[in-house]
Amino acid sequence: MEPEARKKLEETTRWDPAEAESRIFAGWLDGGYFHPEATGTAEENYSVSIPPPNVTGVLHMGHALNGSMQDALVRMNRMAGRNTLWLLGTDHAGIATQAVVEKGLREEGRDRHEMGRDAFIERVWEWKELYGARIRDQYQRLGASCDYERERFTLDEGYARAVRRVFVSLFEKGYIYRDNYMVNWDPGSRSAISDLEVENREETDTLYSIDYPVEGVDRVLTVATVRPETMLADTAVAVNPADERYADLVGQHCILPLVGRRIPIIADEHVDVEFGTGALKITPGHDVNDFEIGRRHGLEEITVIGEDGRMNAEAGEAYEGLTVAEAQEAVVEALRQEGVLSAEEPYTHSVPFSHRSGERIEPLISLQWFCRMDELAAPAIEAVEQDRVKITPEQWKRVYLDWMNEIRPWCVSRQLWWGHRIPVWYRGDEVYVGESDPEGEGWVQDEDVLDTWFSSAIWPFATLGWPDDTPDLRAFYPTDFLTTAREILFLWVARMIMTGIEFAGDVPFDDVYVHSVIQARDGRRMSKSLGTGIDPLEEIDRHGADALRFGLLAMSSTQDVRYSDAKVQQGRDLANKLWNASRLILLNASDPGERVPPAEPALPEDRWILSRLESTIAEVTELLDRYDFSHAAQALYGFVFADLCDWYLEIVKPRLYDGDQAASTVLLWTLERTLALVHPVMPFVTEEIWSYHPYRDGQLVIHPFPEAIGDRIDPGLEAEFGRAIELTRQLRGWRDQAGVPPRVILSAVPPGDEPVPEFVGRLSRVEQAESGGDPIATVSGFGILASGEIDEEALRERLSQRRTKLEAELAKVAGKLGNAGFVENAPPEVVAEEREREAEIRAELAELG
């Protein structure tokens, strides 16, 4: 080692991520390791496309978790020698981005209409440049090994062409059509939104009962509604056809109060006989069910609420211009005046709200573009049923299939400016649908844009150059792995599977892992508006990216979990431990001059650590293959802290200081493999340590990932060593409880039957007595000789406690063995274990005297 490097290693007693991380990351970028060539086949290559973050903001904890998982797998596969691509990009996020930019405008006292469409879009692009770059920087802070040279954006020119191709193709197939239909109108964004962007909340409203007089007779039909203002658009009253109470009225008419309109009384199965009076007012223009009923019966569709959320002229002079809430108040008052309001009671029900703007959804009939999904869904259902796309954890497969089997048409048009303009042009009655502008004069393009998810649905192949047959597409599609939050399983994952099969000829990925949601420390959602968010960048500043990555993986699970500072600290501790263990090894090991794997070692401790190392490699690899990140992280931690540092390094220290070549060889080898094994989870600290390793022949980021060497795994030896470790613990525990100060070395007569490893005595500070003596106590066969340092009082106390505990256990074991049912029915090895256990307890009790 260069003297300068040695000096730095000697002096740096703590891993300092702030100093090292950006330097290390720059080294990776310089090496070009994240930018694969488009060679080989998708089958042999490994690729992942990042779930593109919205350009609306900054990296949050969900991205950090998601990114840590992807990077762990990507790095592992890259190290394993596969041509690996992790494609980075961002999503234009139509509504969300437009909303934040509009908010900024409002603060300047401006609005988009005054600016005009082109100027507004230019303004959003400025925003995009700013935030897109920020997101890229933040992924780099996390250590994400994305291909930063292949970065894509869902509004790139090439991407836009792919979107148009998809739209036109679906149109030509007859899946996409334009229709006047009831949509979820979001008054906040002044746009239609899809069913998936609607969130239902429990609300307590007032349920009003209104008497509708029947024409020509002295009877009323009482209907119940939570939205009396919509009565202005009523065009029928419905009853259940089986409801005898009203059988004679079907076909008759009511007179709509306030309005005076004559509306038919119809019979429809949808009406619930049990609810209220069993009569239902029908408002086809403003209620989803009523709309369906209206279409079934050919009812008139009247619209009284406009897209601005205010009453229109159809509502009548008294109400025009009022907000819905004001209109409700006015209508109720008018009904009261007329004496037709027969009841008011509180009523709790679920009410739709816009996921984006938070405003209450106004169901409206509107001219929109829709996409029929059945044909696209069928092969996507089959793909998941057959596990060609394998969903983990498995319960989400069912959820996906249930949803897909009930799939409904998708409203794909949005009344926004920021997004992919719908590739449809109109000229009088003519309609042109095409990938590029129509020939001729006078064409006007549809004003609307496509739902953001329409473009993200084609992300895995559009980012690789589709519709062209590009080298990237051939080398990296289909991708291998997708990790996602469950909330976008339908919104995004399902749609990618559908478009992948339809347009790219294959499923977009083999595996989908649905990860947990990290909640705030108090169990609430992490959310900016609640102020419960924890900023991953701040955590990186505090503890380092390795610590955060480890922490997130360790706390992740198949269920939702609360953010755990302790796990991040555990990661920080692990980085530091690795750093310091490496210092010990690298500063003291004698360099064999060339990279040599240890020969079959003579000493059991050497064979033991090599066995533990290979066992850990096998275990971690298997866990990562199963996407069990949390247990993988714990296994790494356990190996480094317990096996390597607490035991092996302590055992081997004297040999290391003596320049023992065998010990050095084992240590350098073990360190090399450990660094490579840990690298996918904690890339920075491992890369840095590797730069000091004598075997270094390039950066760790492309160092071969260790494959477990089965021959070195020796379960028998591990068990035997486990006993020696346990023995050491017993002796330490005994002396602690006997009040023996740590400095004191006790004398003891070792058990005669089999040799005890040297380290047991050394690490427990118990030395073999020169000559026999009269032991005052026996600990696992060791006869401890008297010493003035033993606190007899404490010892007696300890003995009696131990005895009580053992006796209780003995009673339990004996009870089991005394049970004929157990001895006869339990597997023989279980019975044998219990017998052994009984013997052990009896032996220890005998030792205690």
Next chain:
RNA sequence: GGGCGCGUAGCUCAGCGGUAGAGCGCUCGCUUCACACGCGAGAGGUCGCUGGUUCGAACCCAGCCGCGCCCACCA
């Protein structure tokens, strides 16, 4: 209204048919020549409740009590 999941040590979570585990926190002791972001030793659980299956249940089954999420067009 359907569906899914969760209730295990003070906290956050593993374990999911054969002696209750981890990390943090807590107690005691250590400036032991890699690391105090450390080392050693401990204390601490009737595994939500009630039944059932089993030689044996935290783990399987049924019911109940709490909590969370997803889906759903009863005004």
